[in-house]
Amino acid sequence: MTQNILVELSDALADAAEKAGKATVLVNARRRMPASGIAYAADLILTADHIVEREDDIKVVLADGTEIPAKVAGRDAGSDLAVLKLERAAAPVAEVSKSAARLGQIALVLGRPSRDGIEASLGTVSAIGGPIRTGRGGMLERYIRTDSISYPGFSGGPLVAADGTVLGVNTSGLANGAAITIPADIAWRTAETLAKHGRIKRGYLGIRSQTVEVSAAAQKALKREQGTGLLIVGVENDSPASQGGFIVGDILVAVAGVPVLHHDELFTRLNGDVAGKSTPIEILRGGQPQTVNVKVGER
């Protein structure tokens, strides 16, 4: 017996590491050991923001050993993502997985922290969760956790499915040093914004609030079941909220037609899509629903 399914699986994993490894690059942008990045386009590298400690003299090393100088095209500490622009377009581009990561799926974690070659470890997708506050002032809608080992310098590298396609971007910069993975759809969307605008816009209202129960009568008036909303306990002077006519005692229940039950959801809703735009915000005032159009601020 020379060929069996164990050998086939083993070969497939090595093939996957080789395929995704071609698009996994070394990013040298800090004094300590280099970290990793993913070729998102032939001239654009997606990596973790926290490993970019300097903006000058950034070097990217491709899988074939070619070293190319790079500049920061955009970065966002909140989502811990950065996009680097290569001096010339030479990187083999990563293939993104067509389907999202599934719980229990086997996956490889890849990195290229040295010129010795690609590095990998194997695990399974052990949790898919979110939204979570990132601890860097951002909000991550979804994250993937695996039981694989993240070696030093693996931040910015890909989580790879058994077919060699990319499921997400690994980073130890978002969850107190623990390695998590930013799902590919979120990472690629963020990368596009970063490549185009250089930063991520975040919406701003200028309110302080706390979660409160929405009474049964108020829910009836809202014509939906919604257990909680955000009681406004403070409105900053000259803020978008004060200009929109918010007063202390209002209960915020929806933004742009989407119910908001907790702070985290408000944070998620106040994204780049609404920043700088007039946005309908639904509140309860005296138990009655009311929609106020607010020009959401930009930060």
Next chain:
Amino acid sequence: MNFNGTFTQVIGDLVEQVMPSLVIVRGHRYGAGAGIVWDSNGLILTNNHVVGRHTPVVILQNDGEYESRLIARDPDVDLALLSIEAAGLTPLKPAPVSPRVGEMVFAFGHPWGQRNTVTRGIVSALVSAQNRRGDKLPIVRSDTPLAPGNSGGPLVNAKGEVVGINAMIVGGDQSVSIAASVATDFVRKAISKRAEPVPNDVI
């Protein structure tokens, strides 16, 4: 297709194929490590640091205990070759080519004295370490859990071929095995040296 049954079976087959070649190497002072039956006539490969100051006792899978003779040792590659008076043993074959990153590997040994333990991982990186002589030593790093007692045991691929000799267990995440190519070189040199005619003693 009974995928689970087939998969479990091939792993079972692999273990059955490799296990007869795994031995215990018990030094007289330093506790026990593992070793690999390298040929059917009693050559046993292990780590130099397992051997210690005296030639160790080798225990086969059938519980047979053998005093060994030291054929060669080299601290720079952390390998030692022992010989025992036994025949008809089942040796392991070294892999003909170096492994690929991502390939599945299995470590056989006696971690923390737990006899005949198999742990699974993949090849994480192919790197080289510099030894005291300044030579580059090819190393297979893997995410396979290893512990003291795995030293000297084999890291095999999905076909049961030796891709590394488990050694230098730093603990935690960094499992390190000496590449099989180093082992074959070491054994070849040790044997050719042994075959050289011994100069006539002047009496």
